[in-house]
Structure formats: C-alpha cells, structure tokens
Amino acid sequence: MKRRFLSLLLACLTAASLFGLSYGLGLNALFLREAQYSTEAHYGILTLLPENVPDFNPGTNAYWTADPRRSLIPVLTDDEYEKLNKHNTAYPIHPRYMTLGVSAEYFRLPPPEGYYDYADRLVVEAVVQSINDDSLQLTDCVFLGGKAEALQKSISAWLSEDLAETWSVGDRTEFSLRTWQENGLWLYRVDKELVPKGGTKPEDVVSMSEDNLHGFDLVFTEDMGWIWRVMQGELCCIQGRLIEETDAGSRVCVVSERFLRENDLALGDSLLFRVGDKLCSQFAPIGALAYTTTQYPRRWAEEAFEIIGTFADADNGNWTADEFAYAYSESTVFVPLSALPETIYPSSARYTPAELTLLPEGGDALERKLGWMQEIAAGIGLRCVMDDRGWSAIAAGIDAEEARLRARTLPFILSGAVLLVLLFAGLLLTVKRKCTVLRLAGVPKRRLAARTMIPSLVLLWSAAAAGTAGAFLYLGTEAAWFREKWSAFMQVSEQGLPMGTLILVPGLASLVMSGGLVLLVLLLLGQDIHDLAVRSQRKAGKQ
Amino acid sequence: MNALTLENVSYTYPGGTSPVVKNASFGFEAGTIYAVVGPSGSGKSTLLSMLAGLDMPGSGDVILQEENLKSLDLDKYRREGVSIIFQAFCLLPLLTVRENVCLPMEMQGIPEANARERAAEALVKVGIEESKHKRFPSALSGGEQQRVAIARSLCSGAPVLLADEPTGNLDGENTRIVMDILRRLAHEEGRCVIVVTHDPEVAEAADRVLRMKDGVLTAE
Numbered sequence: 001m002k003r004r005f006l007s008l009l010l011a012c013l014t015a016a017s018l019f020g021l022s023y024g025l026g027l028n029a030l031f032l033r034e035a036q037y038s039t040e041a042h043y044g045i046l047t048l049l050p051e052n053v054p055d056f057n058p059g060t061n062a063y064w065t066a067d068p069r070r071s072l073i074p075v076l077t078d079d080e081y082e083k084l085n086k087h088n089t090a091y092p093i094h095p096r097y098m099t100l101g102v103s104a105e106y107f108r109l110p111p112p113e114g115y116y117d118y119a120d121r122l123v124v125e126a127v128v129q130s131i132n133d134d135s136l137q138l139t140d141c142v143f144l145g146g147k148a149e150a151l152q153k154s155i156s157a158w159l160s161e162d163l164a165e166t167w168s169v170g171d172r173t174e175f176s177l178r179t180w181q182e183n184g185l186w187l188y189r190v191d192k193e194l195v196p197k198g199g200t201k202p203e204d205v206v207s208m209s210e211d212n213l214h215g216f217d218l219v220f221t222e223d224m225g226w227i228w229r230v231m232q233g234e235l236c237c238i239q240g241r242l243i244e245e246t247d248a249g250s251r252v253c254v255v256s257e258r259f260l261r262e263n264d265l266a267l268g269d270s271l272l273f274r275v276g277d278k279l280c281s282q283f284a285p286i287g288a289l290a291y292t293t294t295q296y297p298r299r300w301a302e303e304a305f306e307i308i309g310t311f312a313d314a315d316n317g318n319w320t321a322d323e324f325a326y327a328y329s330e331s332t333v334f335v336p337l338s339a340l341p342e343t344i345y346p347s348s349a350r351y352t353p354a355e356l357t358l359l360p361e362g363g364d365a366l367e368r369k370l371g372w373m374q375e376i377a378a379g380i381g382l383r384c385v386m387d388d389r390g391w392s393a394i395a396a397g398i399d400a401e402e403a404r405l406r407a408r409t410l411p412f413i414l415s416g417a418v419l420l421v422l423l424f425a426g427l428l429l430t431v432k433r434k435c436t437v438l439r440l441a442g443v444p445k446r447r448l449a450a451r452t453m454i455p456s457l458v459l460l461w462s463a464a465a466a467g468t469a470g471a472f473l474y475l476g477t478e479a480a481w482f483r484e485k486w487s488a489f490m491q492v493s494e495q496g497l498p499m500g501t502l503i504l505v506p507g508l509a510s511l512v513m514s515g516g517l518v519l520l521v522l523l524l525l526g527q528d529i530h531d532l533a534v535r536s537q538r539k540a541g542k543q
Numbered sequence: 544m545n546a547l548t549l550e551n552v553s554y555t556y557p558g559g560t561s562p563v564v565k566n567a568s569f570g571f572e573a574g575t576i577y578a579v580v581g582p583s584g585s586g587k588s589t590l591l592s593m594l595a596g597l598d599m600p601g602s603g604d605v606i607l608q609e610e611n612l613k614s615l616d617l618d619k620y621r622r623e624g625v626s627i628i629f630q631a632f633c634l635l636p637l638l639t640v641r642e643n644v645c646l647p648m649e650m651q652g653i654p655e656a657n658a659r660e661r662a663a664e665a666l667v668k669v670g671i672e673e674s675k676h677k678r679f680p681s682a683l684s685g686g687e688q689q690r691v692a693i694a695r696s697l698c699s700g701a702p703v704l705l706a707d708e709p710t711g712n713l714d715g716e717n718t719r720i721v722m723d724i725l726r727r728l729a730h731e732e733g734r735c736v737i738v739v740t741h742d743p744e745v746a747e748a749a750d751r752v753l754r755m756k757d758g759v760l761t762a763e
Contacts, residue, residue: 003637430636433633434635437633438647438650440627440633441627442618442620442621442622442623442699443618443622447652451650
C-alpha cells in the first residue's frame with residue numbers, strides 16, 4: 001500500500017514539477033510569440049517630402065495661367081517610382097487616388113479667401129466688339145453655362161498673345177471665360193477650351209463647367225491615419241471618425257466639417273456622386289477639378305457614400321508653399337480605397353510624392369528601414385520622415401512585461417526544474433539500489449529490466465501527460481486575461497496556446513529522464529556483479 | 544555431504560602478480576556456522592565473493608552440494624543456492640520492511656499473497672514484530688535493519704547463507720542478537736552460515752573459525 005502511495009506521490013510530484021516547467025515556459029512562450037506578432041504587425045508611416053519647394057505666391061499671374069501642380073511638386077518619373085518601389089517588400093507603397101465626384105445636389109465650397117477658384121468659369125455666346133493685344137471686348141453676352149452670377153451684358157476679358165488673331169471684330173460665337181472677383185468686380189480671362197480648330201464643343205464645355213461647380217475631390221485611401229497632415233495633427237477629426245483599414249468594402253465617407261455644416265447634413269446621411277475615371281494629383285486649392293479637357297473624366301460610375309465623420313484642416317487658407325501638395329481642400333471627400341470604381345486603372349497613374357505613403361513593417365526594423373529609404377529618397381531629390389506610431393512605447397512595454405513575466409514564471413520554472421532533478425536523482429538512486437539488491441539476489445536480468453524500467457517509465461510518462469494537461473488547462477484559462485492585459489500596450493493575436501512549448505518541454509524532459517533511466521538500468525545490468533557487490537560494501541565503509 | 548565445498552581454489556586479480564587466495568580447500572557443512580577471520584587484505588572477502596558466485600575462481604572448484612559452480616547458471620545459484628547479507632543492509636528506503644523482504648520474491652514471480660506470508664514468517668523468525676512490518680527501514684535501528692536484510696535472505700530458501708561483516712555497523716547488543724539469529728538458522732534450520740568478520744565476538748559465536756592469512760585458508 002505504502003509503495004503504491006509513494007509511487008502515486010512520486011507521480012504527483014513529477015507531474016507538479018513538469019507542470020511548473022511547462023506552465024512557466026509556456027507563459028513565456030505565449031508572451032514572446034505575442035510580442036513577436038506585435039513587432040511584426042507594427043508598421044511605421046513613411047512620408048516623402050520634396051527637398052526644396054519653389055516659392056509660390058497664389059496671387060501671382062503664374063498661379064492661374066499655368067497649372068501649379070506640375071511646377072510645385074512634379075509627378076515622379078517611372079524611373080523614380082521604380083527606385084522607390086524597389087524594396088516593396090520592406091516598404092509597401094500605398095498610393096492615394098484623387099478623382100472627381102460630381103454631386104447633383106451640392107455645390108463645391110469656394111476656396112479660402114485670396115485663392116483663385118478654378119471652378120469658376122463662365123460660358124457665353126457673344127459678339128466680338130473689339131480686339132487688342134491683350135484683351136477682348138465682348139458684347140450681347142448670352143449665358144450658356146457655368147458661373148451664372150458672373151454674367152454681364154458686356155465683358156472685357158484678358159487674352160493671351162497667341163490668341164489675339166483667332167477672332168475678328170463682329171464675330172458671334174461661344175466663349176469660355178475664367179472668372180474671379182476683385183474688390184467686388186468680376187474679372188475675366190479667355191480660356192482656350194473653345195478656340196476653333198481643335199477646341200472642345202460648346203456643349204461639352206458647358207457640361208464641364210457645370211460639373212466643376214458641383215465637383216468634389218474624392219480621395220480614395222486605405223487609412224486616413226497614413227496621411228501626413230493627419231499624422232502631424234493638422235488635419236483632425238471633428239465628428240465621428242476618419243477612414244480606417246477596417247472600412248475596406250464599406251460605402252462610407254468623411255467630409256469637411258464646413259461642408260457638413262453649410263449643407264445642413266449630419267453623420268449617417270448619404271451623398272450620391274458621379275465618380276469620374278480620371279486620377280488627379282492632389283493640390284489643396286485646386287483639387288481634382290476638371291478645369292481642362294485633359295483632366296475631364298471619360299467614364300462615370302454612380303456611388304453613394306454614408307457620412308461617418310468630418311475633418312478640418314487647422315491651416316486652411318494659410319498653407320505654406322510646401323504644404324499645398326499635402327493638404328486637402330474643404331471640398332475633399334475621403335472614401336475607402338475599396339470604393340475605387342472598376343473603370344479606374346491605378347496602374348496607369350502617375351503620382352506626386354504627396355500621394356504616396358510607405359509602410360515599413362516590423363517595429364524593431366523601423367529605424368533601419370528609415371535609413372535605407374532616406375538614402376534612396378535623397379538620390380531622387382526627396383527626403384522622408386517617419387512616424388513610428390508609438391513603437392518606442394510599445395517596445396518599452398514589451399521589455400517591462402517580459403521582465404515582469406520572467407519574475408513571475410521564474411519560481412515556477414526553477415522550482416519545477418529543481419524538483420524534477422531531485423526526483424529524477426532520487427528515482428535513479430532507487431532504481432540503482434533496487435537493481436543492485438535484486439541482481440545480488442539472483443533475479444534474472446530480463447525480468448529485472450522489465451520490472452524496474454516499465455513501472456518507472458509508465459510513471460514518468462503518466463506524470464508528464466498529467467503535468468502537460470495541467471499546464472495546458474491552466475494556461476488556457478489565463479491566456480485570455482493575459483492577452484487583454486497585453487493589448488493595453490501592444491497588438492495581440494488570436495493565436496492559440498504555444499502547443500509546441502507546452503508539449504515539447506515536458507516531452508523532452510521525460511525523454512531525457514527515460515533515456516537516463518534506461519541507460520542506467522542497462523549499465524547496471526551490464527555491469528560486473530562483483531563490482532556491484534563491492535560498491536555496495538564500500539557504502540558501508542569497507543574496502 | 545557438504546553444503547558447499549572448496550577444492551584447491553585460487554584467485555588472482557586481473558593484472559595482479561600473486562594470488563589473493565591460494566589453493567583453498569574446505570568443506571562447509573550444513574547446520575554449522577562458520578566464521579572466516581583474518582586481517583584486512585588477507586583475501587577473506589575475495590573468498591566470500593567466490594562462494595557467492597560473484598567471482599569465479601582462477602583455478603579450482605566451488606561445489607554446491609554436488610554441483611560445480613562452473614556448470615550452474617549463476618543467477619539461479621544466487622537465487623536458490625546462496626543468500627548474501629551485507630554490512631550495508633542494502634534495504635530500499637522507499638519500501639516498507641515487508642515490501643523490502645517481498646521484493647526479490649515478487650521479482651521472481653511468486654504471487655503477492657504467498658510472498659507476503661513468507662515475508663511475515665521470516666520477519667517474525669528474525670524477531671521483527673508485526674507492528675514494524677509496515678514501517679520504513681529508516682524507522683528501525685541498525686540491528687533491526689540487518690535483521691530485515693537477514694529475513695529477506697531467508698525467503699529465498701537457499702541452503703547457504705553468506706554474510707560479509709553483518710555486524711560491522713552494529714553495537715554489541717545488536718551484534719549478539721544477529722549472531723543468535725544466524726546460529727539459530729544454522730542449528731534449527733540446518734543452513735550453512737558463513738560469516739566473514741573482523742569481530743572476535745562474532746568469531747566466538749561461530750561453531751568453527753577459519754583463518755585467512757596471505758591468501759591461505761586454515762581451519763582451527
């Protein structure tokens with residue numbers, strides 16, 4: 001009875017020690033795996049900025065005679081884009097696409113004060129009254145389309161030199177005029193859209209002009225958090241929330257707070273757009289407007305988006321030259337990238353650096369990857385800045401938790417290991433003594449081997465199984481609690497328990513012990529019986 | 544017929560030049576207790592090893608009743624022919640007194656009930672009262688532990704009982720008790736008991752004393 005009780009006790013202690021080992025190492029493994037997951041899943045946000053931005057004054061003539069988007073931050077050449085994309089596994093590039101969305105119901109908001117409104121165009125039929133080198137006098141103007149309030153009976157419009165000989169006095173024809181106000185007066189400039197020989201049809205220019213007035217900059221993005229101005233805290237969420245990765249597949253949008261307010265809209269309302277297929281570079285005061293035929297979409301898709309949030313740019317109207325290309329107008333509507341119409345082919349798009357976000361992955365590799373990219377970017381006249389998205393705090397949290405866990409599990413591991421070693425040593429001594437006594441008593445080797453090894457191995461493996469099961473169950477009940485705790489400072493996964501460690505540790509320990517036991521018994525069985533007797537006598541202090 | 548006979552037995556350790564046991568011849572009779580005495584290194588333990596079948600003689604023969612040791616299965620010889628008692632008792636500390644006595648029998652396939660009955664008898668025979676049968680060896684005195692070791696040897700039913708300094712770790716009182724038991728086993732059960740000892744008191748308790756000196760065995 002006592003022998004059985006002792007065997008049971010021995011099995012329980014072995015199971016307990018293996019439980020301690022397995023649980024301690026298992027918990028550490030669970031944390032290390034989660035920490036690794038968190039490290040690997042963490043990414044930085046890398047933005048490309050131009051080394052030098054030319055001075056730009058919105059009040060100059062150049063501002064409205066040429067497209068400043070091209071002169072300020074040029075689109076990347078294929079070669080430059082290829083260089084940036086060379087290490088796309090280390091820095092996946094995520095472009096944002098801007099296209100025109102025309103609303104039948106709402107008007108585009110006018111730009112901030114002092115900025116030219118590219119949406120303002122007037123299309124008229126008029127008679128040429130006189131022509132000078134730089135101006136054209138029109139009379140009997142009849143409204144065809146565009147900015148209706150800019151219509152006057154007679155209009156004096158600036159004219160570029162190359163157009164001076166296009167018309168003759170007395171001609172009655174359609175004119176496309178860019179228009180703006182200064183000191184309460186409407187000013188005009190002849191647009192090239194309706195110039196004969198190669199010009200656009202009047203009805204098309206009318207249609208484009210109407211679309212301009214109702215045109216919004218639809219920006220397709222995977223996550224607004226990746227936008228440089230959002231990262232800087234300049235573009236903020238005012239109501240609801242911004243577009244996130246999880247919005248993929250949803251028909252939702254984020255509009256400017258001013259647009260929402262001025263149109264008496266609310267979160268949850270829907271906006272219906274005709275979405276054009278033309279991708280445009282972003283430039284805050286211009287947006288995606290189809291103010292030229294080259295920018296005008298060829299195909300349209302109708303989409304409705306539910307408003308989930310609003311934004312505001314803290315510097316709206318006071319952007320510096322290097323902010324123009326990175327800021328968004330109040331007529332911007334952010335939508336998930338997944339909503340990009342099938343008629344748009346992003347592969348053919350040309351990007352400015354402002355539309356690209358690079359996401360270097362692996363928290364612990366961010367600094368290294370930033371260094372690599374800085375080198376590449378410098379080679380093409382760009383610099384890059386990175387937001388590590390709080391990696392240093394996460395890393396500190398991981399280190400601190402690792403130390404805490406070590407302190408918590410060390411007693412389990414150490415006591416388990418020490419107890420196991422002691423038990424194993426005791427088992428070996430017992431088996432050794434038993435084998436000696438029984439060999440001297442003439443018990444046949446085979447029977448002796450079977451009767452000593454089999455029960456010990458059964459005990460050992462049963463204990464290992466019990467210890468493992470105990471550790472598995474205990475850790476299973478704790479894992480959710482730990483994950484919740486860890487989620488306060490790092491990203492956690494939905495992975496299961498670290499079965500490898502939970503099984504491998506007791507398995508290996510049992511294997512080593514079994515091997516040791518079997519080896520010992522085989523050695524004892526193979527040993528000269530005289531030596532065994534002599535050793536046993538030596539223990540009594542006799543030579 | 545002798546229980547055990549030595550015929551011109553010599554033994555030289557491997558690599559040794561001179562024999563530690565020289566031409567030993569003697570017939571050990573049943574029902575007699577023998578004491579083999581001699582100084583350290585005289586060869587008495589080597590002689591006992593050969594009698595126990597732990598070592599084979601370099602020359603000469605050890606004969607159990609009529610069978611030469613060379614022709615016997617040594618395991619069987621140690622199981623059924625001789626039984627050995629050591630100075631160190633060689634009890635398993637995690638087994639109770641009774642379990643220690645039963646263990647060799649269980650290993651030989653004797654049913655548990657039979658083994659327990661025989662163990663109880665043997666323990667009573669060596670004066671271990673029943674209340675101590677379920678105790679662990681550590682709870683017993685040295686004398687009692689040696690008696691348990693004797694009981695374990697008895698259970699094999701071997702006609703020859705070999706004891707190597709059985710009282711080496713015991714005080715005078717326990718030495719007397721153990722020697723009384725060994726004498727009883729020889730005289731009442733007809734076993735041949737051979738005790739190797741340094742102790743003159745043990746030698747005095749023997750029926751016959753054999754001396755070993757420089758490997759030579761002489762009977763007094």
